Amino acid sequence: MNEIGKGSPRPIRSVYGEGCIAAHALDLLGDRWALLVIRELMLGAKRFQLVRAGLPGISASVLTQRLEGLEEGGILRRVILPDPAGVQVYELTELGKAVRPVIDALCRFGVRLPGHDPKKFISPTALMLSMAAMVDRKAAKEVEVAAGFDMGRESFRGELENGRWEVERGAAEGDVVFAGSANTLAGVVYGAHPLAHWLGSGTVTFRGDPATGQRFLDLFRLTGRAGT
Known part of the structure; x- marks a missing residue:
């Protein structure tokens, strides 16, 4: 370049x-x-x-x-x-x-503040970074999964490494692959419904083993304790 x-x-x-x-x-x-x-x-x-x-x-x-x-x-x-x-x-x-640790810290601090509305716009990159900040690192050390996310104009691939969600922009590839809008996938990652709820919704496309996908999603929570 x-x-x-x-x-x-x-x-x-x-x-x-x-x-x-x-x-x-x-x-x-x-x-x-x-x-x-x-x-x-x-x-x-x-x-x-x-x-x-x-x-x-x-x-x-x-x-x-x-x-x-x-x-x-x-x-x-x-x-x-x-x-x-x-x-x-x-x-x-x-x-x-x-500046990355500053953004990570703001994610962890922001989730503790009242009034957060997850239905507002979230960019694909913002979703991926929030997942890196909010992953349950203790539980993630027991899981080895590569995951891809296809959000139209942007796609990502990442994997769990030593309890961390390491992600980069690139082709949506992995053991499990999720496709949909960023806001919809934010609901899949952080919402109350299990993956099975989304599979027939028509708003999310999923490739891979659903049990593995659910195990991956269970590592992410919008709570003040995540990232520890």
């Missing part, structure tokens, strides 16, 4: 005027939408329109501003994919990838 505009990160404009290193980080990450833009790139590079598809509340102009600011801060970079694609995408730098 060819990198565009390669150079050293620019000094971050101080918003809070403090020497606190947390405040220094928030000078860059505290802008509205900034963390969610990073979230959308956490599992792989994306074109502008695909980033925006994961953030339906953002305007094109604001997204452009956030991408430019994060690029100036060394969080992401623009690259041109090799032919035959030959298109520009945005991808996180190593510094940008280091």
Whole structure:
């Protein structure tokens, strides 16, 4: 891939005027939408329109501003994919990838706050990252399953490794494969109904052994204790 505009990160404009290193980080990450833009790139590079598809509340102009600011801060970079694609995408730098524990911690903190509405829009990447944060790591150490998720414009493959859900963007492949919209699959993963309820619903497609699929789904709960 060819990198565009390669150079050293620019000094971050101080918003809070403090020497606190947390405040220094928030000078860059505290802008509205900034963390969610990073979230959308956490599992792989994306074109502008695909980033925006994961953030339906953002305007094109604001997204452009956030991408430019994060690029100036060394969080992401623009690259041109090799032919035959030959298109520009945005991808996180190593510094940008280091934001992952912050997003994981926000997931675990957010689930403890009242008022969460799981019926609101959730992006495919957001669902995958929430699963990584909310997996029951103790129980997951006893399970070895590779799983794929096909959500239309985005698909993912991952597996349980040492109690963690390790996932990346790519072809939906694995011992079990789930297909549907992100919001529907969020209901499959976190909802009260077992997998059998969804198999005849017409909204979810499943490949693999249903018992294995259910065992996999049982590892994920929207509770304050998950991820421990």
